[in-house]
Amino acid sequence: MKLYFAPMTCSLSPHIVLRELGLDFELIRVNNKTKQTADGRSFLDINAKGYVAALELDNGNVLTEGPAIVQYLVDLVPDNTLAPSNGSWERVRLQEWLNFISSEIHSGCAPLFNDDIPETTKAIFKQKLFKRFNYLGQILSKQNYLMGTFGLADVYLFTVLKWLPFFNIEIKDWPVLVSFMERIGSRFHVQAAIAAEEATQPV
Numbered sequence: 001m002k003l004y005f006a007p008m009t010c011s012l013s014p015h016i017v018l019r020e021l022g023l024d025f026e027l028i029r030v031n032n033k034t035k036q037t038a039d040g041r042s043f044l045d046i047n048a049k050g051y052v053a054a055l056e057l058d059n060g061n062v063l064t065e066g067p068a069i070v071q072y073l074v075d076l077v078p079d080n081t082l083a084p085s086n087g088s089w090e091r092v093r094l095q096e097w098l099n100f101i102s103s104e105i106h107s108g109c110a111p112l113f114n115d116d117i118p119e120t121t122k123a124i125f126k127q128k129l130f131k132r133f134n135y136l137g138q139i140l141s142k143q144n145y146l147m148g149t150f151g152l153a154d155v156y157l158f159t160v161l162k163w164l165p166f167f168n169i170e171i172k173d174w175p176v177l178v179s180f181m182e183r184i185g186s187r188f189h190v191q192a193a194i195a196a197e198e199a200t201q202p203v
Helices: 012-021 066-074 089-113 119-140 152-161 175-185 188-199
Strands: 002-005 026-029 054-056 062-064
Touching: 002 012, 012 066, 012 152, 012 188, 026 188, 054 066, 062 066, 066 089, 066 152, 089 119, 089 152, 119 175, 152 175, 175 188
Parallel strands: 002 026
Antiparallel strands: 002 054, 054 062
C-alpha cells in the first residue's frame, strides 16, 4: 500500500493507524500547491479531489477521505483494539465520533486556514469551535479516550487539534484537551509517524 500525505494535514491520522496496526506501507509526500508527488506523479491522477490523504492499494484501487481509510485499515487486522467490529452498535458509535470530528472540528478549522477571510469573520468560526471543545472537554473529563479506550477517533481528534497553534488558539484554555494531546502524543507510533513525516524531503 502507498499512503500519499502532506505534513501537518489530516493524512497524519491514517499514517498513525497504519503504524499502530503494524501494516506494511510506503509513505509518499505530496506538494499541496503543485500537486506533485515525491515519486514523480501528478497527485491529481491519483486523487482527482486534489487533497490528501489517499491510500493506493496493491491492486491499484485508491481510497480517499480519512475516516473511510482508517476504517478500511482496521478491518484488515482482525481482533485489533482500535475499533469495534464492523456491524456492531459500538462501531456505529465510532462512526458517530468520526463524523463529529470531520464535520464540526476538521471542517470548522478549514476557514481559519484562509488568509482572505477577515479576522472578525474567523472569530465567529472560532466561537463555534470553542463550543465543540467544551463538549469534548465534558467527555474527556470522565474518561481518557473518546470511546473509553484508545482508538481511531482519538487519532483523528489528535490530528486536527494539532492545527490549533496555527490559528492562535490556546488549547490551555481546555486543560482536559491538553492532557488528551499529551496522552496521545506520547504513544510510540504517534511519535514515529510524526518523525517519519518530518524526515521526508519537500517535493
